[in-house]
Amino acid sequence: MTSRRTFITGVAAGTAAAGALPGGASASPRPERSGATEPARATGPRVAVLGGGVAGLTAAHELAERGFAVTVYERRALGGKARSMGVPGSARGGRRPLPAEHGFRFIPGIYHNLPDTLRRIPFEGNPNGVWDNLVAPPEMMFARSGGREDLRAPIPWPGHRPARLTLDELRRALTGLVETLGRLPLHETAYFVNRALVFLTSCQERRDEVWERTPWWEFVRAERMSYEYQRILAVGVTRNIVATKAEEASTRTVGTLGEAFVFNALGRGADGPPDRILNLPTNEAWIDPWETHLRSLGVEFRMGWTVRQVRWADGLVSGVELADPTGAVRTETADHYVSALPVEHARRTWSPGLRSADPMLGRCDRLRTDWMTGIQFYLTERAPLVRGHFNCVDSPWALTGIQQAGHWPRRRFATDYGDGSVVDCLSVDVSEWDKPGILYGRTAKQCTREEVAREVWAQLKAALNDSGRTVLRDSALHSWFLDPGVDGLGTPHPVNEDELLIHPVGTLYDRPTARTRVPNFFLCGDYVAVDIDLATMEGANASARAAVNALLGQSGSAAEPCRVVSMFRPPELAEVRRQDLFRYRLGLRNALDLG
Numbered sequence: 001m002t003s004r005r006t007f008i009t010g011v012a013a014g015t016a017a018a019g020a021l022p023g024g025a026s027a028s029p030r031p032e033r034s035g036a037t038e039p040a041r042a043t044g045p046r047v048a049v050l051g052g053g054v055a056g057l058t059a060a061h062e063l064a065e066r067g068f069a070v071t072v073y074e075r076r077a078l079g080g081k082a083r084s085m086g087v088p089g090s091a092r093g094g095r096r097p098l099p100a101e102h103g104f105r106f107i108p109g110i111y112h113n114l115p116d117t118l119r120r121i122p123f124e125g126n127p128n129g130v131w132d133n134l135v136a137p138p139e140m141m142f143a144r145s146g147g148r149e150d151l152r153a154p155i156p157w158p159g160h161r162p163a164r165l166t167l168d169e170l171r172r173a174l175t176g177l178v179e180t181l182g183r184l185p186l187h188e189t190a191y192f193v194n195r196a197l198v199f200l201t202s203c204q205e206r207r208d209e210v211w212e213r214t215p216w217w218e219f220v221r222a223e224r225m226s227y228e229y230q231r232i233l234a235v236g237v238t239r240n241i242v243a244t245k246a247e248e249a250s251t252r253t254v255g256t257l258g259e260a261f262v263f264n265a266l267g268r269g270a271d272g273p274p275d276r277i278l279n280l281p282t283n284e285a286w287i288d289p290w291e292t293h294l295r296s297l298g299v300e301f302r303m304g305w306t307v308r309q310v311r312w313a314d315g316l317v318s319g320v321e322l323a324d325p326t327g328a329v330r331t332e333t334a335d336h337y338v339s340a341l342p343v344e345h346a347r348r349t350w351s352p353g354l355r356s357a358d359p360m361l362g363r364c365d366r367l368r369t370d371w372m373t374g375i376q377f378y379l380t381e382r383a384p385l386v387r388g389h390f391n392c393v394d395s396p397w398a399l400t401g402i403q404q405a406g407h408w409p410r411r412r413f414a415t416d417y418g419d420g421s422v423v424d425c426l427s428v429d430v431s432e433w434d435k436p437g438i439l440y441g442r443t444a445k446q447c448t449r450e451e452v453a454r455e456v457w458a459q460l461k462a463a464l465n466d467s468g469r470t471v472l473r474d475s476a477l478h479s480w481f482l483d484p485g486v487d488g489l490g491t492p493h494p495v496n497e498d499e500l501l502i503h504p505v506g507t508l509y510d511r512p513t514a515r516t517r518v519p520n521f522f523l524c525g526d527y528v529a530v531d532i533d534l535a536t537m538e539g540a541n542a543s544a545r546a547a548v549n550a551l552l553g554q555s556g557s558a559a560e561p562c563r564v565v566s567m568f569r570p571p572e573l574a575e576v577r578r579q580d581l582f583r584y585r586l587g588l589r590n591a592l593d594l595g
Contacts, residue, residue, distance in 0.1 A: 053080020137388030269568020
């Protein structure tokens, strides 16, 4: 086992070589600015978009294409949680800074609206724009700690494509998937497959009214099952997909995403393979080309502007109070306003008058967020890891990750980034910040930034190294970078500027619609109610389209509405779901529900 001293020595040497800030990097980057020449502004109605994340940029894109004069106000950097960034002070010899991010990108085939936007963002040499920058890793892995070498083998993504979905076909596919993920007792595999089929055949009313109020832990009867069952099918699924504790997570949310991935894996109703990532750091592959395209459409960006309050008077939003980059407070006005901030930031800007005009806004106070934050480890030798995502099932901090350089064929990592000695980036998401780790016995929030890095590295080694092979070596660790949105770690008051909406039972009823009761005020963001029931980039994109459509309708515009694609619903299951609706309204259980 690696000692703390060995780890500290390796990191200290790497940090000094990279020229990174002490402890990896702790300073937040300044708001980014662009010197690009601005084209002529559109002459249509003026729209203020508050926030430059995926939702805000999508809204700006759709509105600008329809002739609206759009101004985006962003306090920090375009792209929000989706953006990548450079590690401060890490560039040498004319290279780019080491690439870092809030968390690794994951753009599955179940997304439809976001890929449509990607296709409409020009990228040199790509006939389908940014969409052509998506690549599909060929495999994934559930990495196990404690000598579980038998379950460390890479899992290829399935290639079976049935001509028609039947219950028997679904049962066979689900059984194969569960057996691949873990060595469970046969009766537990059969039981979980039955529970999945219960959800797949449930009508929408049962999902909205029963499964929304049922925790996933209870739905899959995890308390009666083995440790393996609990770790993989209860805790693992909820912490790593919806970032919510299994005991609290809505079965409707978990099940909706689970069934979408099953259909995706079976080749039904998908935009592409189940697992896709970008072939460059996110800003290079997507966000920077998007900004360039939006500027060409006449979108204006006000960087470094912080929204303080959305004002309301006489039934309308009358203006927005903002702090400009110098700290001076100013009021900006427009014909329409689109709030595209994350919910934990947006609700602080809604004035009392605005809240009184639409009680739906007040219900947003009940929406909960939690920490799911990334850390990157820079390696001087490429680790022999799975060629795709890995899930450290037994890690106390619910770690998932991917080694990135092999998926970026446009770049030679050592030639293009850092000081020339780094050959790869191991990007890891930490989904559990409130449970003790294995090095210090403290939660991630109770650790300092340096201790978080050491703890995550130790948990990675516990999951990925085994008695026969060392995958991660301390000597190969050059440096690390922890998301600068996290601050105050190791103090009584840690903060995270980029929390993630979570989905405990009952969340559905508090999520707002894009249209509000205030005629010139609209909402978008991953917390807004859309068909995909999860805080995702797809949800942010779809909500922005819904907000634009509401704005078009409210303003009487003759422009064509945005196309909003719903999640795939297999026609073969329509009849069995109609039968379940009949049973539900009679007060009966689903026909497959064994109780």
